[in-house]
Amino acid sequence: MKYDKWQKEILEAKGDILANTGRQVGKTTVFSHKIGNYLMKNKGTQIIVVSLTEDQAKLIIVMVLDYLEKKCKQNIQKGKNKPTKSRIWLKNGAHVISRPVGNTGDAVRGFTGDVLYIDEASGMPEMMWKAAMPTLMTTAGQIWMSSTPRGKFIENTNKKNFFFKCWENHEDKWQVFNITSPQAMQEREITEEWTIEKRDKALKFLKDQQALLTEMEFKQEYLSEFLDDMRQWFEDDLIRSCMTEERPNKIDKNNNKTYYLGIDVARMGEDESSFEIFELRKDHMYQVENQITKKTTLPQTFEHIKELNLLYGFTKIFIDSVGIGVGVFDWLMADDDTRHITEAIDNSKQIITTDGRTRKLQKTLKYSHMKMLMETNKVHLLDDPGIFESIKSTQYAYSNDSLGKRHLKIFGNYTHICEGIANAVWGQKYKELNNKIYTIKV
Template structure:
């Protein structure tokens, strides 16, 4: 029987060596540095600022980051999540935020890093809408917290990252998320802009057992000092300290406390309208103030915010046209404050067939109170809308000697959307004759 040539012994050794070299090259191409900062620079081609390096290098298992907006907190935690997933076999990373949209945004930041890195692409197994899996068995999953944490119960994780933690209901953090690292001795990170002090995020921020970071806007080289000073003038001191300096600010004089606002937030998208009746509130503006519109849907005994708009225009004709266009799309009863320009605006709106409920100055107080009562009773649900939340927080109050409430807002803040929401809620409590109904309480 004829046989092929037998390789020389030296040839076999050379062949094995070539195989070894190829494997070494493949291993080098997919090597993940143990150091997270080195990983960010060499693998992701992303160079963190000094304060971001400090966070990435922190080995603590309990980390709380209180950060101003646009300081790169989401990008930094995205790097941390990706590094842990690639450097540890079978790691389970859970990304949680108040809404699905926010958690998916964080997952998308991770996906962008993966797409831009040859090493990460070689290690990638699959990318789905809410999950990324890798060849080493690690997974990164993004989920919303919801109001009860029902979508995330029973999971186990090596790293839990809670984005915008101050807006996540406290029981979800303490009763649902924290137990998920009990058996893994895992890491738990909370990152957020500051809000109120009556929340687990603040307590962890002041707990000596946690590694705490505060990132004011002044720490970020990309934010110009002139912009920060401009925001100080425009935002008002309270909002500036919270949003730009990352400070916790007491809201004792706020008519709508932060804790109350948070209790009303649900995870749904604006524009989701069912079969309930719609009510709108229109807070008309002018030369200096924006126009604000809010629409709520009555669903049984509960109101759901379904739409908000905020725009600048001195032209009442333009603003009326904008309201009319939305009315033709949605159909609603509408309440507006009937003083000054509100009287001719009402007449114009009624000429288009809109049922308009005029609200006098004294009734604005009742509208605010009615809205707060609905919120306290769990009968008003809102989606996460930064402009609306800031507007609600801006509403301050004082009580006169006669016991009446006088509402105002600090210089640099806006209460327009809050007033529009209050007018919409008021409209829902007015009966068919146009009088205030005893529908609240």
């Protein structure tokens, strides 16, 4: 591949490296290649890759393996040390291991490395840094980290988070690279892979995003700016306090059970679709399943919902009725088995509150309801790092409209699971209306 100028500089850089970037610029690609180069050139060394979730950890190993197979396939070990989803060994004794950090960072304790690479470092729990740093103590190793920023502070405090402190680089320890998404798209050399048409489409996408997002959102997500006006909507301690459940080994099909399904539908080939299943017990919501699908078409998503309904017999299905979700919503409403249990959630809909004057977006009310249930110990989540990361990534900011009125905006860059959960627990409002409806085809 043809590297961007900043990617070449990262590949050639020595020592501790911090890449603060906008989204979709190619940071994970360049670091996976840098890992591959290091393994080829430094026999007997170990690189530890730390990611937020297991899926992200596996993805980096896949990218490193793909690069090594193109560069030195004959040097990749086979047999008992053949590549796995979490580790790659070369014949020179060098190897890379990838670990999901989880909620505490304990997954990296006990390992020793010559290089520690931290993916999406700004989202790491602060406890992870204490657990990960000793991995380099006896090797005088290097730290490489990359991330899109998520604000300057820890949760809702005035204490700076670790990634931001490193980026400030007061002790001149780091080689810091700042790359924005528009910069990467505009400056990338035109090739057979990166055509003028692809560049123009990418720049149009960024222009559309700038129109859709608030100024602060766009600056953080695509201009890689650290903004102190944004905060985490769900605090870490609150999320952990709700993660009390283990995934059941089997489905309880008791007709007296009340199951809700919350869905977040992804664009084809882009994000992941999320299916979050909860059981209502009195006024408490217990999560019993969390499923993710990738690169699925809308018909496939519809069929997956139908299959889940056969297994659980949902009382209600909650799905976004605008945007990408509208196609699936229409099919659900046309189907005899799902039309009576499907409820539309329009995140952009304005709802008049009880004072009769204030208008709020349904998304704002939905996330406020979810937080209220969590704070009153009425939401019980599966103990899963992917769920933790998605809820943690949900942020909020205040902005003023043209009339000077202040508005709350809730957003994030990994919120698909949280969105599905928020849709499902919205069903707690329907707890007095949980009559099951059965249809008979004639």
